[in-house]
Amino acid sequence: MTVxxxxxxxxxxxxxxxxxxxxxxxxVTNIRSSLAAVQRGIALHYASHEVEPxxxxxxxxxxxxxxxxxxRWFQPQVVFRFDDAEPFAPxxxxxxxxxxxxxxxxxxxxxxxxxxTIHAAVVERAGFALILPAPSGSGxxxxxxxxxxxxxxxxxxxxxxxxxxxxxxxxxPRPISLKNASIDVIRAFAPSAAFGxxxxxxxxxxxxxxxPPAEGVRRGLEKATPRWIVLPRxxxxxxxALTVLxxxxxxxxxxxxxxxxxxxxxxxxxLLARVIDGCECFEFSYSRLDEAVEIFRxxxxxxxxxxxxxxxxxxxxxxxA
Amino acid sequence: MAHEAWSAAGQAGVAxxxxxxxxxxxxxxxxxxxxxxxxxxxxxxxxxRSEQPLTPTALLRVLxxxxxFNANKSVxxxxxxxxxxxxxxxxxxxxxxATMRSP
Amino acid sequence: MPAxxxxxVAIALRQPAAVLQFSSTDWDRLVRQARHAGLxxxxxxxxxxxxxLDRVPSAPRAHFQAATAVAGAQHLHVRREVxxxxxxxxxxxxxxxxxxxxxxxxxxxxxxxxRVFSDIDILVPKARLPEVEAALMANGWATTxxxxxxxxxxxxxxxxxxxxxxxxxxxxxxxxxxxxxxxxRLKPDAARLFAAATELPGDGVRVLAPxxxxxxxxxxxxxxxxxxxxxxxxxxxxxxxxxxGRDPSFxxxxxxxxxxxxxxxxxxxxxxHAQQVxxxxxxxxxxxxxxxxGPGWPLNRWMxxxxxxxxxxxxxxxxxxxxxPSLFLLYLRAHWLRMPPLLLxxxxxxxxxxxxFHAGEAH
Numbered sequence: 001m002t003v004x005x006x007x008x009x010x011x012x013x014x015x016x017x018x019x020x021x022x023x024x025x026x027x028v029t030n031i032r033s034s035l036a037a038v039q040r041g042i043a044l045h046y047a048s049h050e051v052e053p054x055x056x057x058x059x060x061x062x063x064x065x066x067x068x069x070x071x072r073w074f075q076p077q078v079v080f081r082f083d084d085a086e087p088f089a090p091x092x093x094x095x096x097x098x099x100x101x102x103x104x105x106x107x108x109x110x111x112x113x114x115x116x117t118i119h120a121a122v123v124e125r126a127g128f129a130l131i132l133p134a135p136s137g138s139g140x141x142x143x144x145x146x147x148x149x150x151x152x153x154x155x156x157x158x159x160x161x162x163x164x165x166x167x168x169x170x171x172x173p174r175p176i177s178l179k180n181a182s183i184d185v186i187r188a189f190a191p192s193a194a195f196g197x198x199x200x201x202x203x204x205x206x207x208x209x210x211x212p213p214a215e216g217v218r219r220g221l222e223k224a225t226p227r228w229i230v231l232p233r234x235x236x237x238x239x240x241a242l243t244v245l246x247x248x249x250x251x252x253x254x255x256x257x258x259x260x261x262x263x264x265x266x267x268x269x270x271l272l273a274r275v276i277d278g279c280e281c282f283e284f285s286y287s288r289l290d291e292a293v294e295i296f297r298x299x300x301x302x303x304x305x306x307x308x309x310x311x312x313x314x315x316x317x318x319x320x321a
Numbered sequence: 322m323a324h325e326a327w328s329a330a331g332q333a334g335v336a337x338x339x340x341x342x343x344x345x346x347x348x349x350x351x352x353x354x355x356x357x358x359x360x361x362x363x364x365x366x367x368x369x370r371s372e373q374p375l376t377p378t379a380l381l382r383v384l385x386x387x388x389x390f391n392a393n394k395s396v397x398x399x400x401x402x403x404x405x406x407x408x409x410x411x412x413x414x415x416x417x418x419a420t421m422r423s424p
Numbered sequence: 425m426p427a428x429x430x431x432x433v434a435i436a437l438r439q440p441a442a443v444l445q446f447s448s449t450d451w452d453r454l455v456r457q458a459r460h461a462g463l464x465x466x467x468x469x470x471x472x473x474x475x476x477l478d479r480v481p482s483a484p485r486a487h488f489q490a491a492t493a494v495a496g497a498q499h500l501h502v503r504r505e506v507x508x509x510x511x512x513x514x515x516x517x518x519x520x521x522x523x524x525x526x527x528x529x530x531x532x533x534x535x536x537x538x539r540v541f542s543d544i545d546i547l548v549p550k551a552r553l554p555e556v557e558a559a560l561m562a563n564g565w566a567t568t569x570x571x572x573x574x575x576x577x578x579x580x581x582x583x584x585x586x587x588x589x590x591x592x593x594x595x596x597x598x599x600x601x602x603x604x605x606x607x608x609r610l611k612p613d614a615a616r617l618f619a620a621a622t623e624l625p626g627d628g629v630r631v632l633a634p635x636x637x638x639x640x641x642x643x644x645x646x647x648x649x650x651x652x653x654x655x656x657x658x659x660x661x662x663x664x665x666x667x668x669g670r671d672p673s674f675x676x677x678x679x680x681x682x683x684x685x686x687x688x689x690x691x692x693x694x695x696x697h698a699q700q701v702x703x704x705x706x707x708x709x710x711x712x713x714x715x716x717x718g719p720g721w722p723l724n725r726w727m728x729x730x731x732x733x734x735x736x737x738x739x740x741x742x743x744x745x746x747x748x749p750s751l752f753l754l755y756l757r758a759h760w761l762r763m764p765p766l767l768l769x770x771x772x773x774x775x776x777x778x779x780x781f782h783a784g785e786a787h
Contacts, residue, residue, distance in 0.1 A: 028483070056448040057483050061456065083456060084740060113490035248343035252356050262352060263497045266336060269347040269354060273338045352500060 004047040014054070015039050019061070021052035025161075025172040025220045027112070028052050029104060032063035033096065035078065041097035041196055041209070045175040048214035060107045064100045082107065095199055098207050101177060108159055108172065109259045115161040115170060116264055116271055119257045122160040122169055123152040125300045128227035129169040131160055131279075133257040136204070139234025139286070142182040145210060146289040147296060149190035153216040155224060159259075164267060167274050168223035173216050175209035183208045189289055227303060229254065229281045240291040242282045242299075250281035326374030326422050327410055329365055335418055337366055350417035360384055361409055365418060374422045377406055430742045431701070431735075433458050436467055437659060438703045440474035451484040457737035462656040464491035466538030473537075495538050499529050505544060505595050506530055510628030512563040513548075516555050519630050520546035521621045523600065523640065527631040528660070530624055535663040543587060543596040546629075549618060550601040557585055557599070565590050565597055603640050616685065634668040635681040642694030643687055649758035651751055652738040655701075661694055662702040675710045688717035693731070701735050730754050 003011065003022070014020045019030040020042070033039065052058070060082065067079045067090050077090035080103035087106060091099055109117055120133035121144035130152070134140040141157055148154040154173055161170040175196070178186055183198060183206065194211040229250050230242070245253075254272050255261050261268050280299075286292040329335045334349035344362025346355050357365065367383045368375055381402055413419035432454040436443050446454065458464040468488030471477045477485065506526055513520055521527075523545035528536040548556045561567075565588040569575065578586040585599040602614040620633035632640060641664060645657040668674045682691040692714050698704040699711070718724050733750040736742040 026486075057452045057455075057481065059483065059487070083460065111487070111490060113493045114486045246343055247340035248338075248345050248356055251338070251340075251345050252354070255354050261354075263493050265352060265497055265500065266334070266347060266349065269336050269338075269345075273345070276338075276340070351504065352497075 001051050002048050003043065003051055006051060008043065011043060012039055015042070018054055019058075019063075021054060021056075021058055022046055023050040023052055023220070024104070024174050026170060027060070027108060027172065028058045029107065030058040030061045031100070032061075033065060033100070035064060035066070035096040037094050037197075038064050038096040038100055041100065044194060044196055045097075045209055045211045047211065048217040049173075050220075060111070062100075062103055062107065064096050064103065080106075091202075093201050095202060097196060097209065098177070098199055098202060101175065101209060104174065105158055108161075112161065113260050113263045115163060116261070116268055117259045118160040118162065118254055119158070119259060120160040120254075121157045122155040122224075123147045124155055124169070124171075124222075124224040125152045126304050127224055128300065128303060129155065129224035130228045130230060130296065130300075131169070131226060131254075132230055132232055133160075133253055134232055135257075136179075138232055139182075140232050141176060141178055142185055142234065142289065143232050143286075143292055145176045145178060145182070145186045145193075146189055146293050148176065148212060148216070149186070149193055150293045150297070152296075153219060154212045155216075162226070162271065162275065163223065164264070164271050166223070167226070167271065167278070169226055170223055171216075171220050173212050173220045175211055177207060177209050179207055180205045185289060186210060226275045226279050228299060229276070229279045231283045233283065233285045234287065235285050236287055238285045238287045240284075240286040240288065240295055242284050242295060245281040245283045247276050247279075247281055250279070251276045326376050327368060327380070327419055328371070328374040328422060329368040330418055330420050335365065335369060337362065337369065339366075346418055348417040353416065355416055355418070361413065364406075364409065365413065368419065377403060377410070380410075381406060430744070431457075431655075431737065433461050433463055433467065433655060433737050434701050434735075437463070437470055437662075438701075440471050440476045443471065443476060444479060448481065451481060453741050455484050455487050457739045457742055459487075459491075460652075460739040461737035462540060462653050463538070463659060463737075464488065465495035465540055466656075466659060468492045469495075469538040491540075492538065495540050498540055499536065501595075502526055502529050502541075502544065505593070506629055507627050508563075509544070509546065509560075509597065512559055512565075513556060514628050516552065516559055518548055518552050518556060518559075519623065519628055520548050520556075520599075521618070521630045521632060522624075523547055523603075523632070524644070524660075527637065528664075530627070530629065531631050533664070534667050535660045537663065539660070543598050545598045545600060547600045547603070547614075547617065547632075550614065553585070553599070553601055557588075560588055560597065560599070564592055568596075603643060634664075634674060635678045636685075638664050638668065638678060638694070639682055639685060639687050639691065642690040646690045646693045647758055647761050649755045651734045651754060654734050655737055658698060658701060658735055662698050662704045665695075665698060665704050665706070669705065675707050679710060679713050682714075682717075688714065689719075692718040693727075697731055697735060 011020065015032060015038070016034045019032040021028055021030050022042070031042070063081045064078055065081065067077050075092070076094075077092055078096045078099045079086055079090040080088055080099050082103070118131070118133060120131050121140045122129050122131045123144060124130070130147070132140045132144060144154070144157045154176065155169055155171040156174065157176040159172055161172060162168070163170050183195075186193065187195065196209045198206050198208040200206050231245060231253060251272055254275070258268070264271065284292070330348060330350050336347040338345050339362055342359040344357040344359070344365070346357055346362070346365060348355065363383055364380055367380065384406070410419060410421070414421060432450060436454060455464065458467045464487060468477065468491055471480060471488065477488065480488065506522065509520065522530055525536070525539045525541040526544045528539055567586050568589050569578065569586040575586055578584055583600065583602050588597045588599065589595070590597070603617065617632060617636050620636055621630040622633060623630045631637065638661065641657065641661045645654060645661065648654070648657070678691070682688045695706050695711060695714055696718070699706050719727060729746070730750040730753055733744070733747045734754055736747070
């Protein structure tokens with residue numbers, strides 16, 4: 001049963017009561033919230049996500065509510081709770097849905113150490129994973145969204161989970177978070193994409209979330225083999241260019257962008273080395289999303305062609321002038 | 322310097338990987354990971370392969386063929402080479418990848 | 425005392441095979457309770473040692489694996505840190521005694537199993553304290569809690585330096601010179617602790633003798649005003665007792681040492697509750713000897729009720745209507761034990777004032 005299959009009244013009843021059990025890839029979260037914005041956000045963005053039975057095991061129990069102080073009457077705030085703890089300070093106003101999304105990211109990055117977790121977007125095509133590590137503001141979310149709406153399956157826009165035993169990427173399909181100018185870029189690029197409301201008071205500027213395609217959500221338990229590691233850099237007016245990144249440097253980028261590299265120690269080093277062994281590594285600068293998407297399509301085709309025993313080694317796609 | 326001998330930091334272990342002419346190394350002693358030049362990587366790799374600690378002379382032989390080490394030379398001079406090697410070994414020791422043993 | 429269905433963590437720790445009967449709802453509750461009790465890693469390792477971990481359903485099992493990975497990484501980290509502390513103090517010819525978790529890890533004791541912690545605690549002689557502080561500062565540790573009240577609270581009343589944080593590694597070090605504040609009604613003599621401590625090869629640090637280690641664990645738990653880790657502390661105690669208790673002479677040593685250090689009351693509580701909650705095997709003769717030092721009736725029944733609640737996981741699924749008042753009474757008791765009445769009133773008043781008007785530094 002998906003969120004879409006639950007009647008709106010029942011959805012509200014669960015969220016206000018014992019909680020809604022939502023599955024995102026391997027993770028089941030029990031979510032409680034009496035806030036209308038959060039309830040609407042869940043109904044929109046998690047429409048295709050599986051709802052698990054209320055009894056049974058949930059990985060995390062969280063809630064997004066108004067804080068229990070007198071302030072609630074003058075200056076509304078929202079607070080995220082992990083069981084009964086409040087790991088963050090409250091946020092102002094109507095940032096309930098962004099708070100939920102940041103809180104869900106925190107749950108995974110702070111606790112799911114059964115994986116090596118890298119701060120990177122990751123999408124899949126033909127069974128291959130394209131990993132986009134990057135700090136905020138590098139354009140990774142825009143690129144991730146562009147690829148997601150161009151036939152790539154979204155695995156995550158923020159947290160790349162690598163399973164140590166297999167070296168595979170584990171999906172965590174959730175709404176893509178976009179900021180400021182990216183919002184309009186993706187609205188124009190993918191007119192059929194379902195956006196939530198733009199929330200304007202955040203510390204990062206304007207934030208909006210876009211619902212991931214249903215097919216990717218349905219395939220949320222299919223892992224992917226890491227194949228490309230690409231450091232994106234958006235630069236206005238820049239021609240699209242993929243340049244080879246030496247693997248040792250790509251390794252350091254992954255290690256530096258990993259939330260829990262220290263937890264994995266020597267095993268983490270060996271795992272990253274194994275991932276790097278199997279990947280082509282690039283830096284990528286771009287300004288036009290449509291060109292970028294085309295370059296990655298060619299990259300994937302070359303890899304698939306190479307697999308099928310085509311002539312010669314896979315060549316780098318032609319850079320656009 | 323002649324009486325020193327060096328080995329890869331033994332007790333906690335060192336893990337090394339190489340791609341192209343760059344290396345990454347995990348220092349068990351500190352838990353930190355480092356990006357190393359070709360020369361440093363080769364030196365560390367040689368120390369790891371050898372069961373005995375290696376003298377600077379033996380290590381210099383390893384570096385003879387290394388383009389990056391030789392490219393840094395301003396003078397084709399054994400003393401200059403030794404100083405560079407020493408600086409490298411001290412740095413490797415500082416970050417927990419190598420230890421010096423006096424016989 | 426009957427098994428406590430609210431305390432699934434205790435049930436799983438003392439009898440790992442019991443988890444085979446757990447429903448998925450029980451697993452959900454157990455993971456939440458264990459996480460809040462700081463026992464998720466320990467529970468994972470206990471299940472692993474009992475060859476039960478493979479039989480845990482995969483969803484909860486992932487949480488145990490994650491917690492165990494964190495604990496393992498912390499242990500490596502702690503070993504490095506302890507070596508650096510030993511190095512910093514070696515020029516002074518001071519060999520600090522490691523306390524609590526750091527000691528268990530460094531000595532390779534079963535109580536190290538799955539132990540996670542935020543600070544390292546060491547014990548040094550009072551007379552050397554100024555030099556120790558100076559040496560630590562010279563090696564990169566800086567004091568915290570800068571207000572004059574806080575400094576005084578730590579140095580004069582808690583008999584430790586305010587926590588020191590390393591400026592590069594960001595690790596925290598607590599430096600003690602006795603294991604109880606000397607304004608307290610019980611006055612254990614620190615010199616005896618130093619005399620009995622054993623040196624660990626190589627690192628320039630020592631650990632307390634077995635009986636002292638156990639007594640310190642007990643006094644720490646049963647005098648603590650902050651009980652969110654109470655079950656974890658009891659579990660440490662249980663593992664120490666099971667390990668040292670294999671030597672038959674340990675038990676009489678323990679009782680005698682408690683008398684000598686004036687710690688017989690905490691010993692009473694420690695043995696009683698470890699046995700009741702975690703089924704620690706304690707020889708009946710020892711229990712009989714120690715029972716003399718317990719509180720009389722009806723106080724011992726009331727204390728049982730308070731501790732019964734405090735020794736559950738600090739999670740809503742483990743609480744009942746009496747949990748909050750019990751914790752509050754134990755909080756008052758802990759402060760009463762530490763300080764003469766006048767100081768206590770003033771200290772509690774200041775603490776309450778500061779909590780209401782300042783965010784942050786709590787002690």
